Amino acid sequence: MTAEKMALAKAINESLRTALENDPKVLVMGEDVGKLGGVFRVTDGLQKDFGEGRVIDTPLAESGIVGTAIGLALRGYRPVVEIQFDGFVFPAYDQIVTQLAKMHARSLGKVKLPVVVRIPYGGGIGAVEHHSESPEALFAHVAGLKVVSPSDANDAYWMMQQAIQSDDPVIFFEPKRRYWDKAEVSREAIPDPLHKARVVREGTDLTLVAYGPMVKLCQEVASAAAEEGKSLEVLDLRSVSPLDFDAIQASVEKTRRLVVVHEAPVFFGSGAEIAARITERCFYHLEAPVLRVGGYHAPYPPARLEEDYLPDLDRVLDAVDRSLAY
C-alpha cells in the first residue's frame, strides 16, 4: 500500500510511528501523549506499541518538557515534544529561545539539538481562551530555530519525517482545525525539501501566499475568484523560517501582485516580513503594495467572535480586489 487517504492528525501519528520504528533514539514526550494519545489523538496507540520509555507522559510543566528534551538530545536522543495547545508554549519560551535555539552556536557547532516541538495551533475550532493562538512569528524572529507548518496530510507526514531528521530544532506548527481533513498520503513519494514553498494552484493575476490552516482557505478564494474571471496563484509556504523568498519572488514577478494571509495578528506577523522583503526584491515588478490579511491587534476573541477575527473568504477576496484595484 503506497498511498492512503488519511486525516492530517492520523498522518502525523503515522509519521511518528515510522520515526519511532526506524530510529530507537526517537522519543515522544508531552502531557497526556501516552494512554490518552494526546487531546487530539495524534499520538494514539504509540505508547501501547513503543512503551512508556519512548512515549512519555510528562509532568505538567512545559519548561520542564523542553528543558529535559534538550538534555535528552544532548545524550543522543531525538525527542519530539508536544505542547498541548499553542497558548501553552510560553512557559517553555525561555528554554526554547535561550537554550534550544542557541546551544548549537554556543558550542561552536559541537552540540546538536535535534528536537521537534509540536504545537497544534490556530483557531476556528470554537475553543476557550489560549487554545486558538498563532504564535509563529514569535519563533521565526529567533535565530537558531526552524519553523514549519504543513497544510495537508501528505505534507504533515513527510515534513514530520524531515523535522525529526533535521539536526536543528524545529518548531512544528500543526493546523489543528485541519486535523480531520483527509488527503492522500504517499509513503513512497519523494518529498519536497522541508523549507521549500509549493505552488498549489497556478495563476497569473495575483499571488496568494499562506501556510498551515490558511492554505485551504486561499485555494477556496482562488476558486471563487476564478468564477469572477480572476486568475490567482496560490503558494503554500510550508516553512516560516526560513521563508522561501525565491519562490514568492518568482510568482510575484509573474503576477505582480501579492496578498499574504495568516491567522496570526498582522502587526509584526509573517506578512510584514514577506511584504518587506518581497517589496525590496520586486520593487519594479509590483503593481500594488503587498497586502496582508490576518488577525487584529487584539487578544484572540471568544469563540463566538472568532469568525469575525479570522481571515475568511470574503476578507481575502476583499484584499484581492483592493490589490487588483491598484
Next chain:
Amino acid sequence: MTAEKMALAKAINESLRTALENDPKVLVMGEDVGKLGGVFRVTDGLQKDFGEGRVIDTPLAESGIVGTAIGLALRGYRPVVEIQFDGFVFPAYDQIVTQLAKMHARSLGKVKLPVVVRIPYGGGIGAVEHHSESPEALFAHVAGLKVVSPSDANDAYWMMQQAIQSDDPVIFFEPKRRYWDKAEVSREAIPDPLHKARVVREGTDLTLVAYGPMVKLCQEVASAAAEEGKSLEVLDLRSVSPLDFDAIQASVEKTRRLVVVHEAPVFFGSGAEIAARITERCFYHLEAPVLRVGGYHAPYPPARLEEDYLPDLDRVLDAVDRSLAY
C-alpha cells in the same frame, strides 16, 4: 532648577523617585534593585529613601516577579519591575503574554494592570551572552502590551512618568549603551505624548527611522551624509507599539525614501512591520523600497564580533546609498 544635564540612567532614577514620591501605590521591584541600586544603578538610593516595602529586592525568578506584580496591580498598586538584562525576560514571557497582556480584555475592562516592565536592552557594551539582546518585536506582536524605548535622558525621564501613569502594561526598553549619555532634562517641559514619534533632524532626501540606542547613530549618519550633500530626516519613533505610522508617512511623503534601523535581527523585526505598512500607505510616493538595517539572523555574537553584527555608521550609510541609488 527646572533643567539639569544628566545621564539617561540617572534620568530614569529621578523619574522613579518622582513617581515614588507622588504616588504611594508605585512600587519598584526586581533583582538587586535595593541596596545595590540595580546592576546599572538605575534604582540607586531608592530603597534607602523609600524603604524595603516600596523598593523590593525579589527572589531570582522573573516569572515570579511579573506574576506577583500582576497580583499587586490587582490590589491597586502600580509596580515598576526591573528585568536585569534583556536576555532574562524570557522566564517571565508567559506571565507577560498570557496574563499581563490579556487580563484587561479578559475582564471586559474591569481589571486594569498598570505594570511597567523595565528592560535594559541592546548591545554595544561588550557583554557576555544574553546581555545584549533586542527582543522588542517579541512584545510588539502581542496585543495588550505597549512597547516604548527612549533615546535620550529627557525622554527617559518623561516617558517613564507616562508609562507609570498608563493604565496599560508598558514594556519599557532602556537603551543600556546610552545609560551614561547626558542630556538636558527639563522637569517643567510639557512632554510629547508617549506614543508619538519625533523628528529629531529635518531633511528632504531620505528618512531614517530608529528608536532607543540607534537614534544617536542615525543622527551621526545624517551628519556624515550632510557632509556629502545628502539631506536626511531622522525620526525617533520612541514607541514600538503603537508605531506612529502617521509621522513616518508624513516624512516619507516628503522624502520618498525610507531606511529603518534597529539592533534587533531584521528578520521579523520592527523594520518589517514599518516597511510593510509604509509601503502600503505610501505606495505611490516611494522612489525606493524601504530598506532595513539591523542584526543578522544569527544568535547575538560574542562581544569581539558585535561591532560587525550591529548597525554602524558605514552600514547605515551603505543602506542610504543603496536607497538613493534607486
Next chain:
Amino acid sequence: MTVESTAARKPRRSAGGKAGTTGSKRSTTGTKSTTRTATGKARGTETELVQLLTPEGERVKNAEFDPYVAGITDDELRGLYRDMVLTRRFDAEATALQRQGELGLWASLLGQEAAQIGSGRATREDDYVFPTYREHGVAWCRGVDPTNLLGMFRGVNNGGWDPNSNNFHLYTIVIGSQALHATGYAMGVAKDGADSAVIAYFGDGASSQGDVAEAFTFSAVYNAPVVFFCQNNQWAISEPTEKQTRVPLYQRAQGYGFPGVRVDGNDVLACLAVTKWALERARRGEGPTLVEAFTYRMGAHTTSDDPSRYRGDDERAAWEAKDPIARLRTYIESQTDTNEGFFAELEEESEALGRRVREVVRAMPDPDRFAIFENAYADGHALVDEERAQFAAYQASFADVEEGNQR
C-alpha cells in the same frame, strides 16, 4: 489516618531493567531522617489526612481542627449541604447544556463539592480568591451568579464577571499562573496593613509548574497572607498524580518553610476547618499555608475528554462510596433535627436553579462584533483604532451590498 497515597507507588528508572527502590517511600521526617534515608534506611510514609466526617457520615474527633467547626449550627450544616447540592445541580445542568450545544465546553467539578464548598465557606467577604477553571462551587460561595461562569464556556467572553464585585478573580486557564497573582495580591494586602487573606486554587497537575514553585518561594520570603489550596483530584486530564510527584503533595510546603496539610477533600467539615485555620494563620501574619484536599474527579476532565481511555471504572466506584454529599446527608439526618421537607424543598430549589441556568444560557446573546476591539487596551492604541475603523468600513460594505440588493 492513612489513605491511598501516590507515595505508595514505587519509582523506577525510566528504562526497564533497573530495580525500583524505596526512595519514594521515605518519610519527610526532617533533617535527621534525611541523612538517614541517605544511608538507605527509608521507612514507609504515614500520610496524615485530616478528616472530621467519615465516608459513613460519622463525626470523628480532631483536637486541632475541631475548634474551627465547634460552633457550627444545624442551619449552617444544612447550608453547607444546600451549597453542595445546588452546585452539583448547576454543574450537571452545565454538562447537559454542553451536550445540547449551548456551551462549547464544560469542566465539571463532580466529586469536588466538599473541597470547594468547605474552603469557599471558610473565606471572609474581604478575602480574595484566585480560582482555576473548575471552582464553580467556590464561585457559588462567593456569591457569583453561576450563570456568569458560563459565558466563557459558551464562547461569548473570556471571563464575564467583575473580579472585584465578589473578590473572586477570573477563571485562569494557563495552569498555575494564578498562584503568583494570588501571592502578589497577598503581598499587597500585607502592605496595606489589612487582615484579609488570599486563597489560590490549583490542581495536582499544576503543582509541577514552575510558577507554583515560585509562588511558594515569594510567599514564604515575603510571608504573604496566602493559602494555597490544591485540589488533588488525582488526575491531570489523563495523568495520575504519580506523574507529578512521588510524595504526597502537601509535603511540598515544608521545603519552602511553611506548613502543608492534607485534608479529606470529600469531607466538607474538614475542608471548612482546615481552610479556616489556614486563613486565620494568614490573617495573623503567619504567612502561607498549603492545603492539599485529597479528592477525586468523578467525571471527565472536561466534556471533550474520554476518561475510559485511561482509567477504569473500579476507581470511580470506590470513590462513589466516599461521596461528599451523601456523607453530610447521613450526618445531618442522624445528628440534627432536619425533616424531609428540607430535602424536598432543596430538590425543588435545585430544579428551579437548573431551569434558570438553562433559560439564561439559551438567551445569552452573542457579543457584538466590535467587541473584538474593545478592552484590548485601557488607554487606547492607535493601531486598534485604525483596525476598528477598517473593520467597520469592511462590515459596512456588506450592508451596502445588502441594501443594494434590496433596492
Next chain:
Amino acid sequence: MTVESTAARKPRRSAGGKAGTTGSKRSTTGTKSTTRTATGKARGTETELVQLLTPEGERVKNAEFDPYVAGITDDELRGLYRDMVLTRRFDAEATALQRQGELGLWASLLGQEAAQIGSGRATREDDYVFPTYREHGVAWCRGVDPTNLLGMFRGVNNGGWDPNSNNFHLYTIVIGSQALHATGYAMGVAKDGADSAVIAYFGDGASSQGDVAEAFTFSAVYNAPVVFFCQNNQWAISEPTEKQTRVPLYQRAQGYGFPGVRVDGNDVLACLAVTKWALERARRGEGPTLVEAFTYRMGAHTTSDDPSRYRGDDERAAWEAKDPIARLRTYIESQTDTNEGFFAELEEESEALGRRVREVVRAMPDPDRFAIFENAYADGHALVDEERAQFAAYQASFADVEEGNQR
C-alpha cells in the same frame, strides 16, 4: 553541628506594623510536626551540616560519610590541595587579566574551591557535569584546559569547548536552566541502562527559579540519576539567601521526595564524601539528591560588581577563618608526611600556570568576522546564507575602496 543558617532570621510582613512570627523557624520534622506547627508549637531548627574537617583542620568523625573517604591516600589529599591551590591561582590570574582589559568580565570562585574540587573529584569520567558560569574548579577536575574557560569572558566565543570531550557542559548563564538539561540527560542515561550519573551545579539564587523546581519534579518522577549540587555562597549578587528562602535550602528536596543534605562547602573532604554518596545513589538507581554546599563568595559577584555597596567586611573576615585551602593544609601538615618541597613546588607550578594562562589569553585571537554566521544552524538556513553573502559583499566593498586608495 549547627551553623549559621538563613532559617534563623525571622520572616516579617512586607509592611511594617505586623509582628514577625516564628513561622520560619519551624522544623521540617515531617507530617506530625506540620500539624503541630499549625497550632503554634514551632521549634527552632537544628540545621545539620556534614563536616569532616573543621576550620582548624581537625578531622571529625562521621559514621555515614567517613566510608566515602576512608581509603583516601596522602597523595590524594595532596592532590585535592593542589587542585584547590591551582584553581585559586588560575582564578586570581583571570581576575587580574580582567583588570588589565584582557577579559571583559570574570566571575571569581574565590572561597568556593572546596565545594568545587570536592564535588568535581567525586565524579567519574563517564559522569556528566552541567555547570553555571562559576565552576572553574569543577572544570579543572574534569580536565578542561582552564584557558578554554576564558574565551567567553574575553568575548571571543560563547563557550569554547566541546562538552563531550570531558563530559563537562558549556557554562550556562540563564540562571537555573541547566538543571533541566541535567535532568533530561540523566533520563537518557537511565534509558541507556548506563550507570553513569549526572551532576547539575547552581547557586542559592537559582533555587528560586521555576526551572530548578521543575527539574526536581522531573527527576523525582522519572527517578533520574542526577545530583543537584547547590553552592549556597550566601549571595546572589547583592541579595542574601533570605531573599530566596526562609529555611535551609537542602530541605527543599524532601518536599519533592528525595534526600537533601547540607555539607560544609569549605571542607573539601566532606564535599568529596557527600557528592560521592549522592552520585552512587544515582548509579544504583535511587534517583536524585540535593546537596547544598554551605560556603561563601569571598569576592565580588563578578568583576563588574561592588560588594561594598551591600555587605560589610566583617562577614568576609569571619569566613576567611574558614578558608578551605588553609584547613586542608593544616590537616596535611599535621597528619601526613608532606615536606616543604611539596608546597614549594606547588608554588612554582602555580606561577607557571598563571604565566601560561596570561600568555594564552593575550595571544587569543579575535574570531573571524564570518563566525557570526557559522553554527547558527546545523543544517543551514537560506536566510543565513543570503545574509552571509551580503555581508561578504559589503566587507569586500571596503577592500575595494582600500585597494582603490592604494592604487
